[in-house]
Amino acid sequence: MTDRSVQPNRxxxxxxxxxxxxxxxxxxxxxxxxxxAEIAEALRGSRVEGILLAVxxxxxGQVVASLRLHYILLQLHRRLGFLSVLRAHxxxxxxxxLLPTGFGGDVVKVLVxxxxxxxxxxxxxxxxxxxFGFMALLAATILLIPLYGRVLTEPRPFHLIxxxxxxxxxxxxxxxxxxxxxxxxxxxxxxxxxxxxLLCDLDRPRTPRTIxxxxxxxxxxxxxxxxxFMILGRALGHPIGLLACMVIVPPIIVSMHLxxxxxxxxxxxxxxxxxxxxxxxxEEIAFLMSVLxxxxxxxxxxxxxxxxxxxxx
Numbered sequence: 027m028t029d030r031s032v033q034p035n036r037x038x039x040x041x042x043x044x045x046x047x048x049x050x051x052x053x054x055x056x057x058x059x060x061x062x063a064e065i066a067e068a069l070r071g072s073r074v075e076g077i078l079l080a081v082x083x084x085x086x087g088q089v090v091a092s093l094r095l096h097y098i099l100l101q102l103h104r105r106l107g108f109l110s111v112l113r114a115h116x117x118x119x120x121x122x123x124l125l126p127t128g129f130g131g132d133v134v135k136v137l138v139x140x141x142x143x144x145x146x147x148x149x150x151x152x153x154x155x156x157x158f159g160f161m162a163l164l165a166a167t168i169l170l171i172p173l174y175g176r177v178l179t180e181p182r183p184f185h186l187i188x189x190x191x192x193x194x195x196x197x198x199x200x201x202x203x204x205x206x207x208x209x210x211x212x213x214x215x216x217x218x219x220x221x222x223x224l225l226c227d228l229d230r231p232r233t234p235r236t237i238x239x240x241x242x243x244x245x246x247x248x249x250x251x252x253x254x255f256m257i258l259g260r261a262l263g264h265p266i267g268l269l270a271c272m273v274i275v276p277p278i279i280v281s282m283h284l285x286x287x288x289x290x291x292x293x294x295x296x297x298x299x300x301x302x303x304x305x306x307x308x309e310e311i312a313f314l315m316s317v318l319x320x321x322x323x324x325x326x327x328x329x330x331x332x333x334x335x336x337x338x339x
Contacts, residue, residue, distance in 0.1 A: 041125075044288040051292030055299050059309040068262055068310055076261025077318060080254045084322050085329075087250025091115060094243035095155040099139075101230050102147050106139060114138040116330035118152075123289045123327050132156060146220075154227050160283060161198070162244035163276040164191040170273050177270040178304045187277050202229050251279055254322060258315045259307060270305035277301060278316070291320055 059065070092115040096108050114135045122131030132152045140148045167188050174181035205225040231237045252268070255275045259266040281297035282290030295316045302312035 041288070044286070048287040048289075048292035051287065051296055055292070055295045055313055059299055059313045064310050065314065068314055071263050072314075073261045076257055077322075080257040080261065080318070081322050081325050083250055083257060084254045085326050087247050087254070088115060088119065088326055090243050090246045090250065091155070091159070094158065094240065094247070095135075095151060097236070097239040097243065098151045098154050098158075099148070101236060102151050102227065104144060104147055104151065111139065113330075113333045116326065117334045118330065119323065120327035120330035120334065123324055129156075150220075150224060150227055153224060157224070157228065158240055158244050159247060160280070161195060162248050163280050164195050166248055166272070166276045167191040167280075168195070173269055173273050177267070177273050179306065180304050183301070183304070184273065184277070191280075198228075201225055205229070248276065251275060255315055255319060258318045258322070259311060262311050262314055262318075264307055264311045266302075266305065266307055270307075274301050274305050289320075294320065 056065075089112065092112040093108065095115060096106070096111045099106055099111065117138055118131035118135040120131065121134040122129070124130065125133075135152045136145065136149050139152075167184075168191050171185070171188050174184050178184060202225050205222055206229055208222065208226070231240050252271045252275045255278075256266055256268055256271040259271070278294060278297040278301060282294045284293055287293045295313055298312045298316035299309050302315065303309055307315070
């Protein structure tokens with residue numbers, strides 16, 4: 027059997043395992059949070075207009091995420107029209123949900139945006155956009171420590187999360203500073219060379235303008251996700267506050283990045299049911315908020331699917 031035939035089989039096996047993990051976790055969380063009657067009652071009492079508002083808020087956040095990618099491409103000296111970047115981003119949302127890796131949408135973004143000779147540069151830009159988004163979530167967890175005592179019934183788990191976030195950002199900062207000014211030679215193997223380039227790229231935003239472009243767009247994207255969760259909670263009849271969502275939601279979204287499940291399904295629900303009740307949210311509402319958030323992502327992904335087919339036709 028050749029290596030080419032082994033690779034697709036391996037991907038199918040990994041994809042199947044991730045689907046299985048998502049199904050099992052969703053089932054276990056569903057059985058934990060309450061009776062089917064309680065879940066059904068919460069769904070029947072939900073307000074459709076609130077769910078639609080959540081979709082709109084999330085979509086606006088993704089438009090801003092596209093703008094962040096546009097800024098990063100400019101910093102890497104790759105000029106593309108914003109509408110092209112916007113289309114590629116929404117197409118990527120769809121494929122992130124469709125493909126089992128969780129990063130499949132990023133690959134598709136690269137394929138949509140690349141031009142002959144600049145695939146590596148576009149790949150770096152797409153990965154940098156994801157990295158800055160992840161760093162913004164970690165930073166939010168750290169910066170909101172003063173609110174823990176005000177909105178959480180048990181802040182100790184979040185102090186641990188904040189410590190891990192601080193260690194992650196600190197380690198990344200040290201790595202970036204270590205690579206500053208380093209010259210690459212041909213003796214550096216390609217994977218290490220690519221990693222060094224990414225670390226150097228993280229250090230590119232140095233002027234007030236470039237720093238503000240990345241910081242503001244990343245902050246708005248995080249806020250849009252927080253607002254989406256809050257609106258979904260209220261649409262389900264629970265008056266969860268903005269401060270509670272600002273503290274609790276970023277760690278839930280971080281959990282989605284763990285490459286253990288299909289598109290974050292299951293892992294996200296575990297995080298929601300474990301953390302949202304610390305802010306006073308009933309477990310069944312926390313579960314439904316997470317599931318509806320996944321459906322919100324899918325609905326925005328459908329826009330990308332339409333754009334993908336329109337271009338191909």
